[in-house]
Amino acid sequence: MKILHISVMRGPNYWSELRKKLIVAKIEVKETDDQKSAGLIAIGEKLESLQPALHNLAPYGSILNVVTQVAVEIQCRAGMDCVYHQIHPTANPEHFILCFSYTIEKAGIYAAKAAVNLVNALLADQKYQIEKDIQHLIRIRESHNHDSENAKPIPNFPIVAVTGTNGKTTTTRLIAYLVKFAGYSVGFTTTDGIYINDQLISIGDCSGSVSAAVVLNDPRVNFAVLECARGGILRAGLGFDECNVSIVTNISGDHLGMDDIETMEQLSRVKLTVPKATAKDGYAILNADDDLVYRMRKFLSCKIALFSRHPENKRIIKHCNKGGLAAITENGFFTICKGREKFRIAAIANVPLCHHGKSTCMMENVLPGMLTAFIYQLSVDDLEIALKKFHPSPENTPGRMNVFEFPEFTLMVDYAHNEGGYRELKNYTDQLEVTSKVGIIAAVADRPDADIVNMGRLAATIFDEIIIRHDADNSGRTHEELNELLLVGIREINPLLPVKVISNEFNAIKYAITHAKKGDWIFVNAENVYDTLFYINQYKPRALSRPTPQHLQRRGVF
Incomplete structure (x- = not known):
């Protein structure tokens, strides 16, 4: 033994x-x-x-x-x-x-x-x-x-905990921005790092209990927003006893077969840890469009708020008819429902995070974000102003749909790395009017073979040309093995799709940029977001989606 x-x-x-x-x-x-x-x-x-x-x-x-x-x-x-x-x-x-x-x-x-x-x-x-x-x-x-005898007490201030498969980091960052707009001094943790009042104090995957403690014990903080990822929950639990608001963005099949979590039911139970830690007078904000997430309400003793992109969702209607709190998209507007009363917040097309209404996944991040701000008394007018000011830039959302405009083509950096992320990417790219879509993709090596093959299938439905790169850590697999798995999926969908293998991410970006045709749209699946942003800036894109981020300037990224 x-x-x-x-x-x-x-x-x-x-x-x-x-x-x-x-x-x-x-x-x-x-x-x-x-x-x-x-x-x-x-x-x-x-x-x-x-x-x-x-x-x-x-x-x-x-x-x-x-x-x-x-x-x-x-x-x-x-x-x-x-x-x-x-x-x-x-x-x-x-x-x-x-x-x-x-x-x-x-x-x-x-x-x-x-x-x-x-x-x-x-x-x-x-x-x-x-x-x-x-x-x-x-x-x-x-x-x-x-x-x-010298232990520090845990501060008594609002804690918002965000979990789910996709959208956690963007939702966390948006909430931090919104509550800062309301006057709070905010500390937040993400898979990118720890931030105190927008100052990046630690880089890396900081979505676990140790990082949460850094924020909760910082004397400058009076509002915490904590990303709670699957790995961190399994490694050490949440690192706090109770939160005031919890959010579950969605649940899809990612990381199955890792850390003895084999099924969607088990994965759902891992995520359920977060809303179960919500105070009885607090809110669990649940995705009413996701069956596994919606079912969580049965196991909770706190108040429930729901969100959905579909105003006709029967779960939303039933919830609001009982006086419940919800957020929806309706007639082109983000809308908050409090019982039968409705508050129009902002036109979706005017919220930069949603890329002119083309990004459904970003809409799903906005909905729980604005519900949280509403719960903490941010006025409807201020909420609209704040949403219009929050751009999907390297400063606000590094590596999450960051768009760079070049004279002849457009390039996007994103972290999409699983089935749910690629399906949302397809929803977005299907609405683009471009000459050709070029995807720089990589297999996540610690996933099961079937998942990697499926990523190849999905990539083949999105892109007109594919460049396969490799992560630095391939979990013991060879480049050739990963290439073959992706190619199985790609060839199953389109045997004639042009595919090139360029292992180094920066060399792959260089090739895509130097061979880009007028009207091309290039997608970069980034491994290290900050390094990728720094490298792309060497090519002097004509415009960013926002002005130069100060904290990335300090790191030498811009």
């Missing part, structure tokens, strides 16, 4: 509805069932001789049950109150997820390792000094008690 990985949950999480502080250990067990049963009998006799308090832990369940119970019990013996433990199977019959409660993080991690070491030693008929583990845990507890 060995530990493959240990995660520490620091808030509401996927594994337990009630326990916020959990150790989650992935364990590999290769013994046969007979060996496990025989081992249990032996352990039952040995545990009592090691520590009388442990004699009742053994002959029930499985060896894994013994591990979790020992991990809990030795923490209790060291003066830390821990009770909960649970075991979850995975798709791999040799791998299991062991969950148990902790009081002190460092002690919980130590207890997991000690429990596995203890059981392995007893199964191998080796001596084990469990009292040393208990004494070590006591020292951890005493040290923690001293350190906790």
Whole structure:
């Protein structure tokens, strides 16, 4: 038996509805069932001789049950109150997820390792000094008690948490902009970085609990907007106990087969962690056009607000007839519905983020964003002004539909990397009047083969010419393997579609730009957004979608 990985949950999480502080250990067990049963009998006799308090832990369940119970019990013996433990199977019959409660993080991690070491030693008929583990845990507890005297309290101000498959980052950024317009001092986290009052203080994927703590403990902040991605939720939970508003943008099949999340139902449960953490007097803002998201309302005790691009959506009508709060698009306008009362906010064509009404995915980001601002008392007039000022620029939405105009052609940088993103991209490009659509695309290497093939199919329905590039990290796959998977999908749709392989992203961009024809539209699927924006600027595009971003100037991007 060995530990493959240990995660520490620091808030509401996927594994337990009630326990916020959990150790989650992935364990590999290769013994046969007979060996496990025989081992249990032996352990039952040995545990009592090691520590009388442990004699009742053994002959029930499985060896894994013994591990979790020992991990809990030795923490209790060291003066830390821990009770909960649970075991979850995975798709791999040799791998299991062991969950148990902790009081002190460092002690919980130590207890997991000690429990596995203890059981392995007893199964191998080796001596084990469990009292040393208990004494070590006591020292951890005493040290923690001293350190906790200087611990910072979590500030008491509004927290908005955003989750979903696509649109999280743009929605987060829009809400941060809108509430700043209302006068708040805003800190927000995204998969691009951490921002305090529009100042980028950390670059990278900052959508987890550690990044949330940076914002929540910053003295300049009195309003937090936190992107909560699947990976961060599974790694450490949410990092806060409760939010005031939660948003679920949508749920589609991405990352399946990773981190022991195999099905859409399981993925939905991961995302459900966020709205379940909403305060009872707060709002969960749910996508009424998405069945999995809409179904979440049944599991929530907070207030519900809905959004939809379709005013005739029966769910919206029923909700509003009962006095509910909702946001819709109706007759070309963004509209908020409060019961039967309606507030027209802005014409869709006048909201730059929506690209003259061509981008349906951006409309779906605006709807929950303006609902959040409305909940926090931003007036209808100010909301309209703010939406008209928020442009899809490298400053406001880096790597999200950033358009660069050149004298002869147009180039767009975007982060679309999954089926949902590519379907939205197709909806957008179908409305463009251009000579030719050139796509610089890449396979996300850690996805299943079938997903990569499907990305090839979707790309073939969007572009007239394709350039395949490669990410720096290909998760152990070769370039040739990824090329072949994409080509299977491309050739299935259009065997004659021109395809070129240029592994380096910048070389691929250079080729597309230098070979562009008048009226071409070039799409760049960026790996590192800021580096890509910097490189494109070397070609001096005639116009950006907004003036030069100051924080990107400081990084040397513009």
